[in-house]
Amino acid sequence: MSKSNRGRYFEDFRIGEVITHATPRTLTEADAALNIALTGTRYALFCADTFAQDCGLAQAPIDPLLVFHVVFGKSVPDISLNAVANLGYAEGKFLLPVYPGDTLHAVSEVLGLKQNSNAKTGVVTVRTTGVNQISEPVLSYVRWVMVNKRDENAPVENAPPTTPAPFVPANQLLLPPELDLSAYDAVLAGSPHYFEDYKPGEKIDHLDGVTVEEAEHQLATRLYQNTARVHFDAIAQSSSRFGKRLIYGGVAISLARALAFNGLGNAAYMLAINGGRHVNPLFAGDTLYAWSEVLEVADLGPAGALRLRLVATKNRPCADFPGKNEAGEYDPAVVLDFDYWAAIAKRI
C-alpha cells in the first residue's frame, strides 16, 4: 500500500468525525506583502501598521480573506481532493484578528453526509475552524462539497445536515474588541464614503479590470497551500471538461475584493462570509471585473457594517451590473456571486 494519499472518498467520512488538518502555518508580513502583489488590494488597515494603530490595533492584521484562503487550503487534502464540485459555504465568521506571527491550523467536523441517488457521489458538509497558536478559533465556516465514491457499493452514512443560515445575522458579527475608529483618517484610507452614506439597494461599479495569468493564480493558490490538482496540472486538466487549469475560486474572490476598494475603501475589515457561488469557471487569460450591491446595513456601535453582494464577471465590464435576469438565470459572464459583511467607519 502506497504511502501517498489520494484523499478521502465519500464513504470514508463519518458523521461527527473531527479531522485535524495538516501543515500549521505562521502567517507573516511576507504573506501580507504577497497578498498585495497577488491581488492589488489597497485597504489601508492591512497595508500600514501606523494606520492600524490609529484604529486601535497593535499592528496591521492579516487580511481576513487571506486567513480564509489559508484555512480553506488546509482542509483541501482531507475534504475535497476527490471533489466533483464545491457546492457552497455559509455561516463564515471571523472571530478574532490574525496578526503577523500568528500560527494557524484548521480542524473540520463532519456535519452532514447525503449520498446522491446515482450512488456515485455524495454531499459532505463540514464546519471548518481556523485555530491560532493559543487554541483560539479565529474563523469558522460551513462548507458543502460533492465528493466521489471510491466504490459505488460501499455502505455510507446518511445524515443530511441542518440547512445553514442564509446569512450571518448582524447581531452575531464580532468587531475586533480593540477596534477604535474615533480617529479614523478617511483621506489616508482613500474614500470619503462612510457607513451613513451607503443604503440598501445601492449598486457600485468598481470600474477596473484585471487580467489573470497562470503564474499569478498558481502562486496565490500555493501560498494558501491549497493542493487541489485542478489548479496546477495542465496535463490532467487537458482531459477534463474544461480542457485547462481552473483558477481557484478564492483567487476570484480576492481579486474582486481588491477591485471593490474603488467605492468601498472604508469597508476594509471582513466580518462574515454569508455565502458564495462560483457561477462559472475562471481561466488564465480572462479579465475580471466586479460590482457590488449593498444588501443591508447594521450599526454595531464602534463601527457600522455593510452586508454586500460582490459580483464578478469575466471579459465583460460591469457598468450595467450584470447578475441574474428575471428568470433567475445568471448572465453568462458572471463568475462569482459572493455575500459578506464588512465593517466600515462611521462619520465621526
Place this chain on the structure above:
Amino acid sequence: MSKSNRGRYFEDFRIGEVITHATPRTLTEADAALNIALTGTRYALFCADTFAQDCGLAQAPIDPLLVFHVVFGKSVPDISLNAVANLGYAEGKFLLPVYPGDTLHAVSEVLGLKQNSNAKTGVVTVRTTGVNQISEPVLSYVRWVMVNKRDENAPVENAPPTTPAPFVPANQLLLPPELDLSAYDAVLAGSPHYFEDYKPGEKIDHLDGVTVEEAEHQLATRLYQNTARVHFDAIAQSSSRFGKRLIYGGVAISLARALAFNGLGNAAYMLAINGGRHVNPLFAGDTLYAWSEVLEVADLGPAGALRLRLVATKNRPCADFPGKNEAGEYDPAVVLDFDYWAAIAKRI
C-alpha cells in the same frame, strides 16, 4: 452618483492644491525579498543586514528605487488615472533612508497647469513627496503628465510651472548621515571598481538580457499599488493604440538597474533621479538589455557619487550602446533613457 472614483480630469486640479494620497504602506523585509525576486537586483547594501551594518547603517535599507515606485504608485489614483502620457520627472531626491518597518504615505502639490491648444488635454505638474511615519520626507520629485479633460469647455487654471532643473546638482545630494564606507568590502559587493575608476564619458554594456512576463510586471506593479489600468486590463487595452497591456515604466527602470549591477556593483545607493524618458513602450515577451554612461563624478566626502545615464533597449543587445543618433533620434530599440546619481565607495 457612484462612489467609485474615475480619477481627476485636467479641470479638477487647482494650482497650489495639496493632495494627500491614499493607502499608507509599511515596507518590510518582504518587499525587499519581492524586489529581489521581481528584478534580480544584487546590490549588497539592500540584500544583507550585515553588509549594511558594516557600512554604518542599522540594517539593510529598502532599495531607493522601490521607495520611488511605492511613492509614485500612491499618486496614480489622484494624479494620472486619466493620463494620456507621462511626460517626465525631475528633481528627484532621496532625502532619508527607508528601513523595513517604516510606513510611507505620499503627498502631491500642484505646481503647474497648462491646457493644450486643442482644449482636450492639459499638462499637470506636481511635486510628490514620500513621507515616513514620523512625518519626515524621504523622497521628493517633480512629475508632469498630460491629463484628459472631462469637458472641453470647462474653465481651467493656466499657470505653467517653472522649468525644472535639468539635473540635481552634486552639492544637493544627501548621503545617509550614518553611512560609513571605511570598512567597505568590495569583494562581497561583487565589483573591484571604485569611485576613482569611473570617468565621465565611460560607457558600460551590462551584457545580460531579461525577458519579461505579464505575471512579473503585474505582480511588481501591484506590489507598488500602482493602479493604472493600462498595466492590468487586457480587454480595455485591446482597443488601445498598442493593443495590449503596457509594462509600467518603473519596472523597466528597476530591471535595467538590476542588470547594471554588472559593471556598477558598488554604485548601490541611488541619491537622486535627474530625469527619465520612456522612449518606447515595453510589452510582455520583450527582452530588456541595458548600458550605462558616466555623465559626471562628484566627491561627496564619505563616498563618491556618479551621475549615470541608464539606457535600456528591447530585443537588442547593447554592445554598441544604442542611443540617439546625430539627428537626435533614438534607436527604435531604446525604451528608457534615465539619468540618476548613485553613491559609490571610494578607494580606501
Place this chain on the structure above:
Amino acid sequence: MSKSNRGRYFEDFRIGEVITHATPRTLTEADAALNIALTGTRYALFCADTFAQDCGLAQAPIDPLLVFHVVFGKSVPDISLNAVANLGYAEGKFLLPVYPGDTLHAVSEVLGLKQNSNAKTGVVTVRTTGVNQISEPVLSYVRWVMVNKRDENAPVENAPPTTPAPFVPANQLLLPPELDLSAYDAVLAGSPHYFEDYKPGEKIDHLDGVTVEEAEHQLATRLYQNTARVHFDAIAQSSSRFGKRLIYGGVAISLARALAFNGLGNAAYMLAINGGRHVNPLFAGDTLYAWSEVLEVADLGPAGALRLRLVATKNRPCADFPGKNEAGEYDPAVVLDFDYWAAIAKRI
C-alpha cells in the same frame, strides 16, 4: 576594458584558489513565504514556528533546499557563467540550520581542473561552502562543471580532483543539535508514516503534477540571485540548441521535493545531498511529476534518516516509476535523478 564581468573561463581558474562570492544575503520570513508560493512545499517544520518549537528549534528554519539554491546562486557569476554543462554535485552536507535573520555568503575552493581533449573546454571542480554571519559553515558541497576556454591555446593547470564520495555516509549526517522529536505531532505534519515504516527498495508515487510557467521559474531563480543567462534571456536562447529559456535545475528539485510531501511528509529536514543529475532540460509549459525510492535507512538516535532517490519526469505521471531501463538508459521523460538524505521522526 569594460567594467562588466563576462565570467571566468577555464584558463582563469587556479588549483587551490579560494573565491569569495558576492552578494551576501539575509534570509527572512519573506524568503520562506516565497518558497511556499513558488514551490507549494508543505513540510510543517518550515511553515510554522510553533511546530518547529515543538521540535526543539527556536523557530521555523529556512528550508535547507532554499539554502542550497541561495548558496549555489552566489557561486554562478564566478564559477559557471561560461559553463557548457553542469555535470554534477556531491558530498553536500547541511551543517547547521539557517534561521530567518541569518546572513549567508558563499566561498568556493578550486579542487580540480581537467582540460578536455578538444582544448575548447575543461572541467572545473569546486567545493562551495555557505557561511553565516558569524562565520559558521552551514552547507558544503562539491560541484563540477564544464567551462569554455576563452582561448584554446591558453595554458591551463591540469589537476584532476579526487573522485567524490558516491554518497554521504550516514555517520557523517548532522542533525540540528537542538532537534527534539519526542513531542512530534504527525497529525499536524500530515503523514502517519514514521521512520520505522520505510524500507529500502520501497517506491512511492507522489501522484500530483505541476505545470511550470516562465514567470514562476524566473521569480524563483532571481530570488536565489542565480544569474545564469540561460534562464532569463529568450532572445539569446532562441539561437541555443534548445531554442528557449531553460528552467534552473534547482527549481525542478524544489518542485519535486514539494510533490514528495505526499508520501514523505515527516521527512522534512534535508541532511545531505549525495548527488543529482539533470537528465533532461525542463521548459516552461512542462508538467512535472515525481516519485521516490528509499535507498537506505539509518537510525541517528534522536531521529531516523532516509536516503532517498527523487526522480522527476515531465509530461508523464509516475505511477510506474519511470527511471532507467536495464541497459541503463533513462526513460525520455525523466528530467531529474536526485539522491539525498532527510531526517524523519521515529515512532515515539
